[in-house]
Structure formats: structure tokens, C-alpha cells
Amino acid sequence: MGLKFTLIHILLFFLTLTSIATKAENVIFTGPDIGIGQNLEILEDTNGVLTYPAVASSKNFVKNTDITPNFGLSSSTFWVRFTVQNTTTIDKLFLELANPRVKSCTLYFDENNKVVEESISWADPFYTRKIKHQNIVFELLLPEKTRKTYYLRIESSEQIVLPLILRSEVDFLRFALSNEIISGIHVGILFVMMLYNFFLYFSIREKSYLYYVLYILFIGLTQTTITGYTFKFLWPGSPEFNQFSIITFPALAGSFAILFFQNFLHTKERAKIIHKILSAVLVLYLFSAILNLAGLERISYRIIDVCAVTASLLALIVSARLSWEGYRPAKFYFVAWSIFLVGIVLYTMRNLNILPYSILTNYTMQAGTVIEVILLSFALADKINILKREKEVSQAQALMISLENEKIILNQNAFLEKSVDERTQELQLANTELNLALTKLKDAQTQLIESEKMASLGQLTAGIAHEINNPINFVSSNIRPLRRDIADLIEILDSYSDLHERNPENDIDAKLKEIQDLKDDLDVDYIKTELAELLKGMEDGAHRTVEIVKGLKMFARVDDTDLNMVNINDGIESTLVILNYQMGTSMRLIKELGSIPNVEGYGGKLNQVFMNILTNSIYVIQKDPNILQPTIHVKTWLSDTDHVSISIKDNGSGMSPEVKAKIFEPFFTTKQVGEGTGLGLSIVFKIIEVHNGNIAVNTEVGQGTEFVITLPILKKKKPILVVNE
Numbered sequence: 021m022g023l024k025f026t027l028i029h030i031l032l033f034f035l036t037l038t039s040i041a042t043k044a045e046n047v048i049f050t051g052p053d054i055g056i057g058q059n060l061e062i063l064e065d066t067n068g069v070l071t072y073p074a075v076a077s078s079k080n081f082v083k084n085t086d087i088t089p090n091f092g093l094s095s096s097t098f099w100v101r102f103t104v105q106n107t108t109t110i111d112k113l114f115l116e117l118a119n120p121r122v123k124s125c126t127l128y129f130d131e132n133n134k135v136v137e138e139s140i141s142w143a144d145p146f147y148t149r150k151i152k153h154q155n156i157v158f159e160l161l162l163p164e165k166t167r168k169t170y171y172l173r174i175e176s177s178e179q180i181v182l183p184l185i186l187r188s189e190v191d192f193l194r195f196a197l198s199n200e201i202i203s204g205i206h207v208g209i210l211f212v213m214m215l216y217n218f219f220l221y222f223s224i225r226e227k228s229y230l231y232y233v234l235y236i237l238f239i240g241l242t243q244t245t246i247t248g249y250t251f252k253f254l255w256p257g258s259p260e261f262n263q264f265s266i267i268t269f270p271a272l273a274g275s276f277a278i279l280f281f282q283n284f285l286h287t288k289e290r291a292k293i294i295h296k297i298l299s300a301v302l303v304l305y306l307f308s309a310i311l312n313l314a315g316l317e318r319i320s321y322r323i324i325d326v327c328a329v330t331a332s333l334l335a336l337i338v339s340a341r342l343s344w345e346g347y348r349p350a351k352f353y354f355v356a357w358s359i360f361l362v363g364i365v366l367y368t369m370r371n372l373n374i375l376p377y378s379i380l381t382n383y384t385m386q387a388g389t390v391i392e393v394i395l396l397s398f399a400l401a402d403k404i405n406i407l408k409r410e411k412e413v414s415q416a417q418a419l420m421i422s423l424e425n426e427k428i429i430l431n432q433n434a435f436l437e438k439s440v441d442e443r444t445q446e447l448q449l450a451n452t453e454l455n456l457a458l459t460k461l462k463d464a465q466t467q468l469i470e471s472e473k474m475a476s477l478g479q480l481t482a483g484i485a486h487e488i489n490n491p492i493n494f495v496s497s498n499i500r501p502l503r504r505d506i507a508d509l510i511e512i513l514d515s516y517s518d519l520h521e522r523n524p525e526n527d528i529d530a531k532l533k534e535i536q537d538l539k540d541d542l543d544v545d546y547i548k549t550e551l552a553e554l555l556k557g558m559e560d561g562a563h564r565t566v567e568i569v570k571g572l573k574m575f576a577r578v579d580d581t582d583l584n585m586v587n588i589n590d591g592i593e594s595t596l597v598i599l600n601y602q603m604g605t606s607m608r609l610i611k612e613l614g615s616i617p618n619v620e621g622y623g624g625k626l627n628q629v630f631m632n633i634l635t636n637s638i639y640v641i642q643k644d645p646n647i648l649q650p651t652i653h654v655k656t657w658l659s660d661t662d663h664v665s666i667s668i669k670d671n672g673s674g675m676s677p678e679v680k681a682k683i684f685e686p687f688f689t690t691k692q693v694g695e696g697t698g699l700g701l702s703i704v705f706k707i708i709e710v711h712n713g714n715i716a717v718n719t720e721v722g723q724g725t726e727f728v729i730t731l732p733i734l735k736k737k738k739p740i741l742v743v744n745e
Contacts, residue, residue: 043061043083044058044059044060044061044083044084044101044102045058045059046059046103046104046105046167047059047102047103047104047105047186048105048107049104049105049106049107049108049113049162049186050107050108051108051110051188051191052187052188052190052191053185053186053187053188053191053192053195054185054186055087055088055183055184055185056102056104056184056185056186057084057086057087057088057089057182057183057184058084058085058086058087059102059103060083060084060089060100060101060102060182060184061081061082061083061084061100061101061102062081062082062083062084062089062098062099062100062101063075063078063080063081063082063098063099063100063101064091064096064097064098064099065096065097065098065099066096068096068097068175070097070099072128072135072137072171072173075099075101075171075173076128076171081099081101088181088182088183089180089181089182090179090180090181090182091179091180091181091182092179092180093178093179093180093318093321093322094180095318096175097173097174097175098173098174098175098180099171099172099173099174100171100172100174100182100184101169101170101171101172102169102170103167103168103169103170104160104162104167104168104170104186105166105167106162106163106164106165106166106167107164107165108164108188109164110164110188110189111161111162111163111164112159112160112161112162112189113159113160113161113162113186113187113188113189114151114157114158114159114160114186114187114188114189114192115127115157115158115159115160115170115184115185115186116153116155116156116157116184116185116186116187116192117155117156117157117172117182117183117184118155118183118184118185119155119156119181119182119183120154120155120156120246120247120248120251121176121178121246121248121266122156122174122175122176122180122182123141123142123175123176123177123178123263124139124140124141124142124143124173124174124175124176125139125140125141125156125172125173125174126138126139126140126172126173127139127158127170127171127172128170128171128172128173129168129169129170129171130168130169138150138158140156140158141259142259142262142263143259144259145256145257145258145259146251146252146256146257146259147256147257152252153196153252154247154248154249154251154252155248157192160186177317177318177321178266178317178321179321202383202386203244203247203249203383203386206243206383206386206387206389206390207240207244207249209390209393209394210236210239210240210389210390210393211240213236213393213394213397214233214236214237214240216397217229217232217233217236217397217400218233220400220401221233226400226403227283228280228283228284228400228403229400231276231279231280231283231284232280232284232396232397232400234272234276235273235276235277235280236393238269238270238272238273238276239273239277239389239393241265241269241273242269242270242273243385243386243389245262245265245266245269246266250262250265263317264312264313267308267309267312267317267320267321267324268309268312268313270324270328271305271306271308271309271312271320271324271327272305272309274301274305274324274327274328274331275302275305275306277331277335278298278299278301278302278305278331279302281298281335281338281353282295282298282299284349284353284396284399284400284403285338285339285342285347285349285350285353287338290338290342290347291338291341291342294334294337294338297330297334298331298334301327301330301331301334304323304326304327305323305324305327307323308320308321308323308324308327311323332361335353335357336354336357336358336361338350339353339354339357340354342354348402348406349399349402349403349406352395352396352398352399352402353396353399355395356391356392356393356395356396356399357392359388359391359392359395360388360389360391360392361388362384362388363384363385363386363387363388363389363391363392364384364385364388366384366385366388508547509544509547512535512538512544515534515535515538516535583620583621583622583735584620584621584622584623585618585619585620586618586619586620586621586622586623586626587618588616588618588619588626588656588664588666588731589613589616589656591623591626591627591630592611592613592630592654592656592666593613594627595627595630595631595634596609596611596634596654598631599631599634599635599638602635602638603638603652606650607638607641607650607651607652608649608650608651608652609651609652609654610651610652610653610654611654611655612653612654612655612656612657613654613655613656614655614656614657614658615658616656616657616658616664617658617664617733618733619664619711619731619732619733620732620733620734620735621711621731621735622707622710622711625707625710625711626707626711626731628703628704628707629704629707629708629729630666630668632700632701632703632704633668633701633704633727634652634654634668635700636700636701637652637668637670637672637725638652639691640670640672640673640725641670641671641672644672644673647671647672649671650670650671651670651671652668652669652670653667653668653669653670654666654667654668654669655667655669659730662732662733662734663730663731663732663733664730664731664733665728665729665730665731666728666729666730666731667726667727667728667729668726668727668729669724669725669726669727670724670725670726671724672724672725673721673722673724674719674720674721674722674723674724674725675717675719675720675721675725676721680717680719683701683717684701684702684704684705685702686699686702688702708729708731711731711732711735712731712732712735713729713730713731713732714729714730715727715728715729715730716728716730
């Protein structure tokens with residue numbers, strides 16, 4: 021059907037990405053073949069007026085990043101530039117554009133200071149081609165260890181897709197031979213199935229067979245036209261007819277496919293609305309063929325796109341519904357049509373290089389068509405047997421119904437009573453199992469909550485140990501130099517004591533000079549300066565330890581069961597002290613703690629809210645190595661006269677809408693197994709709820725995450741806090 025032809029182009033269009041303006045790398049040919057899509061540079065000529073000299077000197081080329089370039093249905097002319105470096109001993113290479121539907125392709129390159137131009141066009145007969153191949157193929161003469169830049173000028177009235185492959189001569193011939201053999205098998209199977217069903221049509225005069233024969237004929241012509249074989253073998257001297265057939269054959273294939281579908285599944289009786297829609301699509305198919313005759317190729321192409329998608333989906337939906345209802349022909353059709361669509365998808369993925377080019381992937385569309393044709397032929401053959409069996413079954417059923425009615429009436433009461441008893445027992449058993457499952461679930465939840473508490477406690481202990489260890493180490497490291505300086509001072513004092521033991525007649529001046537020499541040797545001024553610095557450092561270490569203990573006491577809060585007026589800023593500061601070790605030195609912390617009043621609440625619980633959110637922010641930032649400057653921004657402000665707001669924002673990877681919708685659900689986590697229980701933000705939500713506040717999340721993927729908490733200054737209600745964090 022023409023659906024194949026159109027669905028290929030639609031899938032190629034939506035799977036193609038845009039290019040970026042950087043220079044492409046050279047094609048390093050090492051043999052036997054290589055796809056060069058990502059080595060191309062593209063220039064779009066919207067008016068089609070640029071010449072080769074202007075293009076060769078243009079700086080407007082942009083690098084293509086797609087494996088298979090796709091420019092959609094465009095009236096522009098596209099120039100493609102690439103450079104090939106041959107590292108093999110082969111001096112003859114073949115450039116293959118595996119899309120025979122390109123209207124015109126011209127190759128340009130410089131050779132001995134001259135411009136060489138080779139062109140392959142729809143307007144030229146097939147036998148004028150230098151290389152007799154259904155695809156567009158150019159021969160490149162490139163000696164070993166040389167490099168050359170080539171340009172392609174491409175224009176088309178259809179969707180422009182450029183699967184470009186560079187091959188060695190051996191690989192080109194091998195691949196061409198394989199394609200010829202497989203294509204011959206494909207055409208042979210379709211021809212045999214067409215003759216088989218044509219014979220059946222003359223035997224039983226059923227219109228379904230005639231429509232099916234015409235469908236096989238035109239779907240075969242469509243596929244061989246798409247792959248270029250009809251132009252190569254059937255009408256090589258008629259390029260005009262070849263252009264005409266590329267759109268007309270799919271339109272006719274789609275038309276006969278609809279007629280066969282309607283007749284085979286009796287949609288007029290079984291799906292009346294769909295039958296009318298398909299009839300309208302059939303008219304549009306024929307109208308597109310008329311527009312093609314009038315030269316309106318692009319409009320015709322668009323109409324076929326719409327018709328193909330509509331007919332494809334409707335056929336799949338109707339056959340699936342009728343299959344579900346037990347209609348046997350619909351089951352054959354649904355399976356055959358599904359395989360046909362899978363073949364098209366695989367063929368499209370091959371064209372996009374999602375799947376590799378190979379003998380297996382190159383003919384998935386044809387394989388899907390062959391399987392579809394065979395299955396539908398079986399379905400048509402089975403239809404005769406179905407009609408015969410349906411008549412026999414209907415007669416047998418009429419007799420069985422009369423006998424069964426009496427039996428049903430006699431056994432109905434007993435059966436119903438037994439069914440009620442069995443159902444009651446099942447419900448009782450199910451109720452028991454549900455209660456047991458609920459108990460196990462509660463036990464598991466309790467264990468996970470305890471696990472979360474132990475993880476938080478370990479995190480808290482590690483932070484405190486590291487923070488206290490730094491000032492203590494500083495004090496300890498100052499003791500040795502302090503002891504040394506004191507010993508030097510004692511030595512000087514002892515020298516002064518010796519003056520009292522000397523007789524008046526002794527030389528006191530000599531002793532004083534000796535003491536002065538000692539002071540000079542010991543550098544008394546340095547000792548005094550060092551003593552002051554050591555004492556100051558020990559004082560700072562002790563002060564830092566006191567501040568940490570003070571922050572810990574504030575964070576711990578032993579008054580969780582009672583409401584108190586809580587200083588939010590102090591709680592945030594104490595939490596940051598605990599988490600300072602986790603944040604490290606590379607993470608930037610921005611604090612904008614505004615002047616806000618105290619809030620009525622549970623201080624310890626609010627501190628846990630800050631810790632859980634900050635811990636998540638630190639985790640997300642540390643797990644993303646692409647963040648140049650990890651940053652956490654904490655801000656508090658008075659949002660109105662009755663509420664205060666707290667914002668905790670990071671520049672991490674952010675969250676998708678799906679993740680954002682689930683973050684407050686118990687046990688939901690995006691962390692690796694063993695790194696979290698998924699209860700942290702669930703507990704945060706419950707604590708904020710108890711405080712009659714609310715929490716909002718502002719996030720986008722790649723844009724970081726911000727939690728905004730709003731708390732009332734005075735609670736309207738005072739519920740008992742029952743959060744098992």
C-alpha cells in the first residue's frame with residue numbers, strides 16, 4: 021500500500037535533528053564501507069541560484085550532526101561538502117546515495133586546477149548513467165594517502181533524506197549483488213501470490229480476491245519504484261513516467277488496499293462510521309493521483325501522507341476491535357498489518373542508521389510486505405472454510421440450544437446457590453489475605469522509617485565529628501610550639517636568676533652580655549610574637565568548638581513535643597553547621613536570611629525539614645560532574661504580615677514533570693539502590709502540613725530545583741505532632 025511509502029517519510033522527518041555551525045571532520049576511509057552523514061557540511065540555497073564557485077568560497081556551511089541528514093519536504097536546493105582521506109591501498113571508491121528518489125544530484129570537485137562536474141538526474145534516461153545502479157552512485161578516484169574535498173548539489177520534489185555511504189569497489193559490488201538477489205526473491209514471491217489469488221478470483225468470483233490481486237500488483241510496483249528497480253529494469257528510457265509513478269503507484273496501492281479492507285472485513289456492516297471515513301480517504305487517494313498528473317507533486321505528496329496515516333491507523337484499530345470480538349478474518353488481517361508496519365519502522369530505522377545497513381536490515385520493509393501478503397492469502401483461503409463451518413455450526417447450535425435450555429433451567433438454582441457459597445468463601449479468604457498484607461506493609465514501613473532515622477543519625481554524627489575535629493586538631497597542633505617557647509623563656513629567666521648568686525666583685529656586665537647573647541640566639545621578639553599567635557589560634561579553636569556545640573544543641577531541640585516560638589534563621593544556621601562537612605570547599609553557599617519574626621512550631625522538626633531538603637540538594641549537585649560552580653542559595657523573608665517564607669535552591673540537574681509529581685510520595689526515590697529509602701521528602705511534607713504551611717517545588721530539567729516553604733507565624737490549630745521520621 022502507499023502507506024509504506026508515506027510512513028517511511030513521516031518517521032524520517034520526525035526523527036531528524038538540526039545541525040550546528042561547526043566544521044565537520046574529514047572522512048577517514050579505512051574500508052570496506054563507512055557512513056559519512058556526520059562528516060557533512062550543509063548549505064541551503066533557498067532560491068536555487070548559487071553556483072559552484074560561490075558555494076566553494078562560502079563560509080555559511082554548517083556541520084551536520086545527524087547520522088542520516090533529513091531536510092524534509094523542501095523546495096530549496098542543498099549543497100553538501102565533505103573531505104575524504106584515503107588511508108587504504110585502494111584508489112577507486114564509490115559514493116552511494118541510498119535514496120533513488122532524489123530528483124537531481126551533481127558532484128563537483130577540483131582536479132588539476134579544473135572543476136569536474138558529474139550529474140545524475142530524474143530527467144535523464146537510466147542508461148545514461150555511468151554506473152548502472154538503482155541508487156545514485158559516483159566513482160571517486162582517490163590515490164592512497166591523499167585527501168580531496170567534494171561538493172554535492174541536491175534538489176528534490178519529495179522529502180530530502182541523504183543516507184550517504186562510501187564503499188570500496190569490492191564491497192560495492194558485493195552489496196549490489198546481494199540486493200539484486202534479495203529483490204528478485206521479493207518480486208518473485210509477490211508475483212506468485214498475485215497469480216495464486218488471481219486464479220482463486222476466477223474460481224469463486226469473490227471481489228475480495230480481485231482487490232487483493234490489484235493491491236499486490238501496485239504495492240509491489242510501489243516498493244520497487246521506491247528502491248529504483250522499476251526505473252532500472254522496466255522503463256529505463258522513460259524518466260517522465262518514472263517521476264509520475266513514484267506518487268501514482270502509492271495512491272493506487274492505497275486505494276485498492278482500502279477496497280480490499282472494506283470488502284474483506286465487511287466494514288459496511290461491522291464498522292459503519294469507519295467505512296464512510298475510509299471511502300472519503302479513497303477519494304482523496306484518487307484525487308492526489310489526479311493532482312500528480314497536473315504537475316502538483318508536493319500537494320499530491322502531502323495528501324498521500326494524510327491518507328496513509330489515516331487509513332493505517334483506522335485499519336489497525338478496526339481489525340484489532342474485530343479481532344477482540346472474535347471475528348476470525350480480522351485476526352489474520354491484524355497480525356498481517358502489524359507485521360507490515362513493523363517492517364516499515366525497521367526500514368526507517370535502517371535509513372536513519374539506528375540499525376546498521378546490512379542485508380538483514382536493508383529489506384525489512386519488503387520482508388514485512390511478503391509476510392503480510394502470505395498471511396492475507398491464507399486468510400482469503402480460510403474464508404471459504406469459515407463460511408462452510410459457520411453454516412454447520414449454526415445448525416448444530418440451534419439443536420444444542422434447545423437441549424441446553426432445559427438443562428440450564430433445571431440446574432440453575434443449584435448452580436447459583438453453589439456459586440454464591442464459593443464466592444463468599446473466596447471473599448473471606450481474600451479479606452484475610454488483605455489484612456495480612458496490610459500488616460506486613462506496615463511492618464515494612466516501620467523498618468524503612470527506622471532505617472531513614474539511622475541514616476540521618478550517621479550523617480549527623482559524621483558532620484559533627486569532622487567539624488569538631490578541625491578546631492581540636494588546631495589546638496592540639498599548637499601545644500608543642502607553645503611548650504617550646506615557654507621553655508626558651510624559662511631558660512632566659514634562669515639566666516637572670518644567676519645574677520643574684522654572683523658576688524659584687526664579679527663581672528656583672530659580662531653576665532648581662534651573656535644573657536643578651538642568649539636572648540639574641542633565641543630571638544625573644546619572635547617568641548613573644550609566636551606566643552601571641554599560638555594563644556590566639558587556641559582561643560579561636562576553642563571558640564569554634566563552642567559555636568559548633570551551640571549549633572548542635574540548637575539543631576537537636578529537645579522540645580519537639582511542645583509548640584514554641586522558633587527562630588527560623590537560627591535553625592537554618594545550625595543545620596548548615598551540621599552539613600558543612602558534606603558541602604566541602606568547592607560548593608558555594610549563598611545566604612540571604614532576612615529579618616523575620618519567630619514562628620510558632622516544633623523547632624527540631626523544622627530543622628529536620630531544612631536538613632532533608634539541603635541533603636537532597638547536596639546529593640544532586642555532587643552527582644552531576646558537569647556543574648562548573650555548584651551553588652546552594654538559602655533565603656528567608658516575610659511574605660506577608662502573617663507568614664514567612666523559606667527558599668532552598670540549587671543549580672543541579674532539576675526534575676522532569678513526572679518525577680516532580682511523585683517526590684512527596686512515600687518510598688519514591690531517584691537514588692541508586694541502597695542510597696535512600698524515599699521517605700525524606702515525604703516526612704518533609706508531613707511536617708509542613710502539621711505546621712499548617714505549604715511547600716512548592718519550582719524545577720525544570722537542567723535548570724535546578726527550588727523548594728519554597730511558607731509557614732504561618734501563629735498556627736490556627738494546634739494538632740499533636742505524630743510524624744515518625
